Amino acid sequence: MTTQELIAQIKKKKSFLCIGLDVDLNKIPQHLLKDEDPIFAFNKAIIDATHHLCVAYKPNTAFYEAYGIKGWKSLEKTIQYLNKNYPEIYTIADAKRGDIGNTSTMYAKAFLEDLAFDSVTVAPYMGKDSVEPFLAFKNKHTIMLALTSNEGAFDFQTKEVNGRELYKEVLETSKGWKNSENLMYVVGATKAEYFTEIRKIVPNSFLLVPGVGAQGGNLQDVCKYGLSENIGLLINSSRGIIYASKDENFAQNAALKAEELQQEMATILAQ
Numbered sequence: 001m002t003t004q005e006l007i008a009q010i011k012k013k014k015s016f017l018c019i020g021l022d023v024d025l026n027k028i029p030q031h032l033l034k035d036e037d038p039i040f041a042f043n044k045a046i047i048d049a050t051h052h053l054c055v056a057y058k059p060n061t062a063f064y065e066a067y068g069i070k071g072w073k074s075l076e077k078t079i080q081y082l083n084k085n086y087p088e089i090y091t092i093a094d095a096k097r098g099d100i101g102n103t104s105t106m107y108a109k110a111f112l113e114d115l116a117f118d119s120v121t122v123a124p125y126m127g128k129d130s131v132e133p134f135l136a137f138k139n140k141h142t143i144m145l146a147l148t149s150n151e152g153a154f155d156f157q158t159k160e161v162n163g164r165e166l167y168k169e170v171l172e173t174s175k176g177w178k179n180s181e182n183l184m185y186v187v188g189a190t191k192a193e194y195f196t197e198i199r200k201i202v203p204n205s206f207l208l209v210p211g212v213g214a215q216g217g218n219l220q221d222v223c224k225y226g227l228s229e230n231i232g233l234l235i236n237s238s239r240g241i242i243y244a245s246k247d248e249n250f251a252q253n254a255a256l257k258a259e260e261l262q263q264e265m266a267t268i269l270a271q
């Protein structure tokens, strides 16, 4: 999907919500465990109930890899279901990859070609030649970690390198990479006070913003400093939506949680 198509969908749905499909078998309703593929059954119900309220889904691959070959099958079925039934939805493989060039090419093929996600998350630590193989894919995005939502973000990302914080160095330097127009960046919702500085470096880039809900980030603060001319935000919530309840109404209750965020977003977009 192109960036313009994503923006058009955000405007149409009045939503820049991304729902994280981080499925933990200990947290899903008991009756689903009898299903042949409980993870897919859960995802399908959540997607069918919430697709009109969000523009993107982000399965974090850890939650699938943890269940071995079965988990990978559930991931494959989930992306195939989305691509077939809801082609207007933007999809993110949250895999946080990145390696020497030829290995990155294989990671990129796995997520962008074989599984056919619209985008994949990558870590910038190995530098330009580890990220450019992902950027080479047409009409796909590479979402690079810039300033993450966790406490450990302060261990390295805010430390000075070449006279500025490392996350700023990552943003600035990556703008010069080949096909950098295919880059988006991850910035945690818990770091709202950094958005003004980030927008000075990447005024129009899309930012994937996890950390609202369970991690304590605030939607209003993120939007106040993070919105760009072209909206430029995808706000992710995983646990705060998908585990709204553990009974047979789990999908409807997830939709209610998603709707709360979507309504807030609609109000913000109307201002």
Ligand SMILES: O=C(O)c1cc(=O)[nH]c(=O)n1[C@@H]1O[C@H](COP(=O)(O)O)[C@@H](O)[C@H]1O
Binding pocket: 020, 022, 060, 094, 121, 147, 148, 149, 150, 186, 187, 188, 210, 211, 212, 213, 214, 215, 236, 237, 238, 239, 240
């Ligand atoms: O890349 C990410 O999506 C990510 C980056 C980051 O800085 N913080 C962060 O929480 N995430 C992911 O975003 C999701 C957040 O989930 P909840 O805290 O349950 O909403 C998880 O899949 C995390 O792995």
